[in-house]
Amino acid sequence: MSEPTRPARRDSVRNRERLVTAAREVFAEHGIGATLDDIARQAGLGTGTAYRHFPNKHAIAAEVLREATEQIVVDADEALAVDDPWDGLVQFFERTAARQAADRGLYETLTGQGDYDEQARIWPRIVASVTELFNRAQSAGVIREDAAPQDVAAIFAMLGPAFAMSRTIDPDLWRRYLALMLDGLRPADRPPLPVGPPPAEALDAILRSSKG
Amino acid sequence: MSEPTRPARRDSVRNRERLVTAAREVFAEHGIGATLDDIARQAGLGTGTAYRHFPNKHAIAAEVLREATEQIVVDADEALAVDDPWDGLVQFFERTAARQAADRGLYETLTGQGDYDEQARIWPRIVASVTELFNRAQSAGVIREDAAPQDVAAIFAMLGPAFAMSRTIDPDLWRRYLALMLDGLRPADRPPLPVGPPPAEALDAILRSSKG
DNA sequence: GGATTAACGGAGATTTGCTCTCCGGTTATC
DNA sequence: GATAACCGGAGAGCAAATCTCCGTTAATCC
Numbered sequence: 001m002s003e004p005t006r007p008a009r010r011d012s013v014r015n016r017e018r019l020v021t022a023a024r025e026v027f028a029e030h031g032i033g034a035t036l037d038d039i040a041r042q043a044g045l046g047t048g049t050a051y052r053h054f055p056n057k058h059a060i061a062a063e064v065l066r067e068a069t070e071q072i073v074v075d076a077d078e079a080l081a082v083d084d085p086w087d088g089l090v091q092f093f094e095r096t097a098a099r100q101a102a103d104r105g106l107y108e109t110l111t112g113q114g115d116y117d118e119q120a121r122i123w124p125r126i127v128a129s130v131t132e133l134f135n136r137a138q139s140a141g142v143i144r145e146d147a148a149p150q151d152v153a154a155i156f157a158m159l160g161p162a163f164a165m166s167r168t169i170d171p172d173l174w175r176r177y178l179a180l181m182l183d184g185l186r187p188a189d190r191p192p193l194p195v196g197p198p199p200a201e202a203l204d205a206i207l208r209s210s211k212g
Numbered sequence: 213m214s215e216p217t218r219p220a221r222r223d224s225v226r227n228r229e230r231l232v233t234a235a236r237e238v239f240a241e242h243g244i245g246a247t248l249d250d251i252a253r254q255a256g257l258g259t260g261t262a263y264r265h266f267p268n269k270h271a272i273a274a275e276v277l278r279e280a281t282e283q284i285v286v287d288a289d290e291a292l293a294v295d296d297p298w299d300g301l302v303q304f305f306e307r308t309a310a311r312q313a314a315d316r317g318l319y320e321t322l323t324g325q326g327d328y329d330e331q332a333r334i335w336p337r338i339v340a341s342v343t344e345l346f347n348r349a350q351s352a353g354v355i356r357e358d359a360a361p362q363d364v365a366a367i368f369a370m371l372g373p374a375f376a377m378s379r380t381i382d383p384d385l386w387r388r389y390l391a392l393m394l395d396g397l398r399p400a401d402r403p404p405l406p407v408g409p410p411p412a413e414a415l416d417a418i419l420r421s422s423k424g
Numbered sequence: 425g426g427a428t429t430a431a432c433g434g435a436g437a438t439t440t441g442c443t444c445t446c447c448g449g450t451t452a453t454c
Numbered sequence: 455g456a457t458a459a460c461c462g463g464a465g466a467g468c469a470a471a472t473c474t475c476c477g478t479t480a481a482t483c484c
Binding site: 111154157158159160161162164165167168169170172179180181182183184185186188190193194196197198199202206209 | 373
């Protein structure tokens, strides 16, 4: 186990890095449906090389997506550090949405398409922070009474089509529809929402179901 | 061409009807990705039979989806017949959304997944009616000034994930999120939306892009 | 009720697209 | 310059869907 192993060749190390970089780009642009061959081509390498560095597509995807998912936790905690409850919530929505708009693979992972359960490990932390962020805003009276933390997940799921539109029409278009939904989330003199929120236990189902 | 052709056999006629019925059910439940084999099985018939009645999957899908799409035109015109501009718009949203919540194939078709251009023929009529419906409401001051008719299409696209959630959690859940977005559409003392609407010519792109 | 003929059923040929392997050729390292 | 690790990419192996073929079944007509 502790054999005096010769250091990796320099081209090997360099190629591994190229592959990870290429994977980031390819998953961001084409989603997790992208092929390892696509990644190899983007990296300027052969498929064989890709498979020597990673046992399969899942492995490289997991590596890239873990990085991206962990950023969401950071976003949530930074949002909690903002004093104004509304501003904090909005900041979380905008940063996290911006990441997903720029990274199709991240959206697909967060909405449970492709079973990369790196995300399952991180999930509870995101849920905890977002719930706190939401409850703080609702207690402060800047969110309508009949909204629930689960609605945050639903809003992200619904932003998916907006991200897709943004890709083909205007990179910032999703901001328009996020703003629209946030306006709907604020208190107003309107009838209550016609259906109760999904049960909190259904959080996973909320996201996972959005694939179809 | 005008040969005295013998009338079709009764089982043949009956089977064709069974296939169309089965196709409606299967596309509604599984979307347009469903297989002709799936449809044949649902109809209790063999694949060969399905392919004798329809040259390919596209043909039977087109027939079923045309019916469903034409209903949207009816919805729009009925909504225009409602006196109150806001109520009319809401009625259109609710009826059309209800159809899509119950029919996954219809949502996919309207959002331009799968190239069933039966819909392309009907499209202009839907656009014309919905634009009128929208403008009427906006002129009446019941919709915020900075909204645009194109936003209707975007809202329908964004309901897609809500329909998916409804399928697995609560069949009426989409009504909650439609209500949320409609509340966001009403006039309120809020900053204007941060990004302009997509150009009217991009209407197709708005919907078609939502597939990914 | 038997002959005729169209329709049925479903196994499987074909196509398509992705995953992953194999091995001759190349190159970093010593 | 020798050696061992690495590279490239053709193609083998799968999986899933589309569509065909033809032996079997049954509706229709007399």
